[in-house]
Amino acid sequence: MSDGVMISLRNVSKSFGASAAPAVQDLSIDIRRGETVVLVGPSGCGKTTTMKMINRLVDPTSGAITVDGTDVMQQDPVELRRGIGYVIQSIGLMPHRTVAENVATVPQLLGWDDNKRRDRVRELAEMFELDEGLLERYPSELSGGQRQRVGVARALAVDPPIMLMDEPFGAVDPIVRERLQDQFLEVQRRLRKTIVFVTHDIDEAIKMADRIAILNRGGVLEQFAAPAEILTAPANRFVDQFVGGERGLKRLALIKVSDVAIEEGPVADADALPQEALRAMEKFDYDWCSVVEDGDLLGWVDADSLHGCRVVRDAGPRPFSAYVTYDSTLRQALDSIVTSRTQVAVVATEGQRYAGILSLERISREITS
Numbered sequence: 001m002s003d004g005v006m007i008s009l010r011n012v013s014k015s016f017g018a019s020a021a022p023a024v025q026d027l028s029i030d031i032r033r034g035e036t037v038v039l040v041g042p043s044g045c046g047k048t049t050t051m052k053m054i055n056r057l058v059d060p061t062s063g064a065i066t067v068d069g070t071d072v073m074q075q076d077p078v079e080l081r082r083g084i085g086y087v088i089q090s091i092g093l094m095p096h097r098t099v100a101e102n103v104a105t106v107p108q109l110l111g112w113d114d115n116k117r118r119d120r121v122r123e124l125a126e127m128f129e130l131d132e133g134l135l136e137r138y139p140s141e142l143s144g145g146q147r148q149r150v151g152v153a154r155a156l157a158v159d160p161p162i163m164l165m166d167e168p169f170g171a172v173d174p175i176v177r178e179r180l181q182d183q184f185l186e187v188q189r190r191l192r193k194t195i196v197f198v199t200h201d202i203d204e205a206i207k208m209a210d211r212i213a214i215l216n217r218g219g220v221l222e223q224f225a226a227p228a229e230i231l232t233a234p235a236n237r238f239v240d241q242f243v244g245g246e247r248g249l250k251r252l253a254l255i256k257v258s259d260v261a262i263e264e265g266p267v268a269d270a271d272a273l274p275q276e277a278l279r280a281m282e283k284f285d286y287d288w289c290s291v292v293e294d295g296d297l298l299g300w301v302d303a304d305s306l307h308g309c310r311v312v313r314d315a316g317p318r319p320f321s322a323y324v325t326y327d328s329t330l331r332q333a334l335d336s337i338v339t340s341r342t343q344v345a346v347v348a349t350e351g352q353r354y355a356g357i358l359s360l361e362r363i364s365r366e367i368t369s
Contacts, residue, residue, distance in 0.1 A: 006162065006194040007031040007054060012063035014049055014219070023049045024219030027063070033161075034192040038209035040199055041242070046219030047198045051164050054196060055084045067162065082106055085155030085193075089167040093139040093147060093154075100135040103154045110158060124153040127187060145176040152184065156191075165197045169204070181207060202243055206231070206253055214239050228254050248367035249331065255366055257333055257358065258326035262347050265290060265357030270298055270313040274306040288342055290354055291317040297354040300342060323348045326355070330366055333358050 008031070014024040024046040031037045039047040052058040053065055056077040065072045072080060093102045103124055104117045112120070125135060128149040139147055148169060155163060169177045185208065188195065199205055205212050206227045213224045216238055223235035231247045231254070234240040243250070266289035268277035280289045281303060288302040291312055299317030309315050322336040323346040333345035337360050340346075345358040 004032050005030045006033040006068055007196065008064075008066045009050070009053075010064045010066075012050075012053065012060050012065060014046070014053060014058065014061050022061075022218050024053070024060075027215075027219050027221055029213055029221065029224055031194060031196065032210075033194055035210040036188060036195040036197055036208055038197045038199060038205040038212050039215060040202060040205040040212060041215035041222075042217060043200070044217045045215040046217075047200075047215060048166055050215075050219060051166055051196055051198050054162075055081050055086060055164060057081075082110065082158070083160050083162070085157075085160040085163040087151050087155045087163065087165045087168040089170045093150060095139050098136050098138060099130070099142070099150050102139065102150060103135075103157055105154060106158050120157060124156060128153050128183065143176075144172045145180060148172055148176075148180055149183070156193075161194055163193045163195045165195060167199055168197075170199070170201075184208075203250065203253070206250055214242060249334075252331035252334060252363065252366065253329050255330045256326065257324055257328050257330065257345075257347055260330070260358070260362065260366065262356035262358055263362070265344065265346070267292060267354060268312050269293065270311070270317070272312050274309050274312060274315075277301065277306060277312045278303060286342075290346060290357075291315075292354045295353050297323070297346070297348050297352045300346075320346050324358070325349060330358075330363050334360075334363055337363070 009027055009029050012024060012027045013022050015022045027046075027050060029037070039050060041047055049058055053060050054067065054072065056072055059073070067080070094105070100121045103121045107117045107120060121135065122132070125132060130146065130149055130153070134142065134146065139150070142150065152168065169180045172180065181204065197208055199208075209227055211224060211226050212230055214222045214230065216222050223230055223239045228251065230239065230243060231251045234243055263284075266280040266284045266286050268280050268289050268291060270291050270293040277289050281287060288300050290300050291298045297320070299319045301312060301315040301317050305315040306312065320342070321340055324333045324336055325348060336345040337343060337358075343360065347355040347358060349355050
């Protein structure tokens, strides 16, 4: 086995009962160390069954599964599971135990001393932005998003190299879900765990995955590739239909603002004369310009608002309704454009430093490329 492979499934099948159709059939995939692989497909495609076979909550009918080079069937299932973080949609927190006690469940089973457990709980609380005051509360006293973060923190408590995540953000509303996804992606950038992630949502798969395994009913693998490849070159009609329309728009979620060239855009200093701002507008053929002070973005003014002003600042720069950063996706930039009076996405760095603009024309070139 390659040193880069953490989890390997070879010709794995699973049937529940002698006469039942296979839930998973002859599935072979390798999952690299430190990557996130998302299993996605319609109901009955064996996503969760495949995941559960990795930590032996379900045993395969045939084939072989190895974790870090060792056949899972040769390992004690309890010991195997203690070394693999597991997060499910219903979270499964113990209602009679506090948040701190829930997070410390596996460290306690492994015999960690009190100080080591407390330090690890505090570290994870900080990592997942859980206020220390929440640690002594019970799960019923938390919001859905807070419970979800506690569930992920618990799965990471003993710093396992592998995480299994079964629709972990499916039970929360879309706004909280997006925030949890972003937070987990940031954590994963730092920790680089090997993650198997199950979802029914292709958009979530595209956002979360290094590679996506698209399964058909019976656990048949239709395509296993990076999100960009699946969007640009679906392997067959099933994948094409499952991914759905708007593939060009979906691709925008994979491209960062930092990956494309941004324009300087019309910009003037707050203490500049109105004529300078008007010249900047004329140069770029806009009727507005951004206003900066020592490089920091203050807002924007239009040509009409500059009449009678001594300096640009006197026009009262209006804040942009939204702006994007280099870490934003082009899909977020497109959303900023369609909701903005200026009809561009303004790009700022951390601390509101003005960087430039992205136009609809520039983004459309990425959709059609």
